[in-house]
Amino acid sequence: MHDIAPETTFSDLLAAELPYLRRYTRALTGSQARGDKYTVATLEVILKDRSDFDNDNPMKVNLFKCFHAIWASSGQLFTDPDDDLRGRAHGLLSKLTANSREALLLRTIEEFSIANIAKIMDVDDDEVRRLITTANNELSQSVQGRVMIIEDEPIIAADLTDIVTTLGHDVTGVARTHTEALALGDEQEPDLILADIQLADNSSGIDAVNDLLKKMDVPVIFITAFPERLLTGDRPEPAFLISKPFQEAQVQSAVSQAMFFASTATLKG
Template sequence: MNNSASEAGFSDLIASELPYLRRYSRALTGSQSRGDKYTVATLEMLLKDRSPFDNEDPVKVNLFKCFHAIWTTTGQQFSEPDDSLRGRAEGLLAKLTANSREALLLRTIEEFSLDQIAKIMQIDVEEARRLITAANTELAESVKGRVMIIEDEPIIAADLTAIVSDLGHEVTGVARTHKEAIELADEATADLILADIQLADNSSGIEAVNELLQKMDVPVIFITAFPERLLTGDRPEPAFLISKPFQEAQVQSAVSQAMFFASTATLKN
């Protein structure tokens, strides 16, 4: 294989995993813009040095390992000016066990094994396990709020309601359509929206959320079977995505992360 073909093959492998790195980085930082800055920095590093990929680990593991090398060496800092709300979020962040959110997101949202998390974060497996346990406990205790659920499948809506309630949050109600979502928002304020993409009347959950965000400034978690379709970089995108079919731990993690960053950007970022 010639160099150009090898170059193209490597680029294709990175491109196939890039949407998931972007999903992870924005969930970690709380917004599209901050997350994408770290993703771009990771890609720039790879242009200069591919040696981190000279092993038998999966491309996704090596890509995330490169990201974490940058994330940790930059002090895990947000690059945008603080406001009072952002300051509140960072104040909460300072109280959490160091690196615990990273481990939790890698496990629940990206579904890496404990061994892979250990490689990505350059720690041992038991430390990865400890960090995940700490994050689950600390995030669940840090912020309580009110959650609106937009979901047209009754069984899924019931599952989501139970998961959210078990975390200690209040569910303001469940909307099955765009119209019901708008009506529910008028009846009860929410601190977080949990929304499906396709609704009962064939209306768009994204359109419903966009309309809601004209009235309220809250984080949004989208549920979709095709997360890569919302991670193209072509338009403002959600900071938090859950893939279908989802596990309870994924919803717990996403809700806790989003509620933690209750002041950060969502689709309007």
């Protein structure tokens, strides 16, 4: 059991896992604002009753399990599309098998074991495996589009290109610097931007993306070695975030999820 007698001990353990719940809820909803609302709601439930943490599970498992109880009862259907783009995403998501995206994100982005996903979602291991397989199949068949890659490392850029094209998407090009990214965006507008945080000329991928988003409204996936620094919840932050070093399945999952959302909250300023 977690030793939760000292208030600071429990709070510190919980705080350490919050950035990852934020990452997950944002990827699940396609929005920083929407995702963070669920994170806050989860914390409010925990503040009222911590009995669900009185077990031998890791803190992160209990935190995500608490969120999923809320999500399962109130959030999965996206019942409030607020514009045509969000409505399109809602329509696509409503056709997917229930709980399949959740299982896929928990496995690929958050890297939970099958056994821990089963605990979080309150299903058995075989059901988790079925949901992940189903999600991969359904997502790969649903949306194809154009992807711009902003990455200064040639090997990583080549890996990302292979992953994206294998999913059936077209790559508009690879930019190594802020200047190249803006020029590439002028040549052909993408449906999705996949961007590293640090670029070859010591410029910021975030700044490049923000300048691109002044001209277009597309989802963005950021890649960073320090995701917790971009998941504090106290400023505009990305809805889609991959940790470096990444696995192929993480990129596949993030790209497939992001393609469902034609607009997303991202870093501005």
